[in-house]
Amino acid sequence: MEQELKSERTKQIIIDEAFKLFYENGFKTTSIDKIMTATNLTKGAFYHHYKGKKELGLEIITSKLEKRVFQGMILPLTESGDAFKILETTFLDRIKTFSIYDKQHGCPMNNFINEIGDFESVYQIALKNIIEAWKAALVLLIERGKAENSINKVVSSPAVAVYLISAFEGIRGIRKLYENDVIIDEYISGLSLYLSLLKA
Known part of the structure; x- marks a missing residue:
């Protein structure tokens, strides 16, 4: 039992450090060696849990x-309540909660x-499944709001679901190019206007 817990902790350390490195430096440029250096673990520990970086990448997703x-x-x-308010709150409030690190x-x-996304079909399917689940919840x-x-x-x-997801994801990417949140403020203003057009 203790060995199983230790093994699970080791796996979680690999996942956490790999996610951070993928996020900061990109998936393709992050090697297994870099992940192992960050975790202070051996390559043996890595290969005990994963066949390679491809399998780890899928688990991260x-x-x-x-x-x-x-x-x-x-x-x-x-959540229960006014559907329009939930839509408004989810998209307008969430964008304001990201830390400087997340914004950068x-x-x-x-x-x-x-x-x-177009590198391996297994990644494409896994990423698409997340988008489809998000889209389904929005629809x-x-x-319900209708x-x-x-x-x-x-x-x-x-159409509204796809637009909201695309705009939200798009501004997260664009924000990386700026040193301040003026672009986020402009996005929020535009989103507020768009959402007001959806209100009954």
């Missing part, structure tokens, strides 16, 4: 990235999509 998107952007959409490095999922919320008369009935729920 399906654990770290999926969890971040679920907790930050999907779970809030399932962008969205981890978006970084992965841009760097390796459900928008449809039924409750808080969201305009004539809007296309899938």
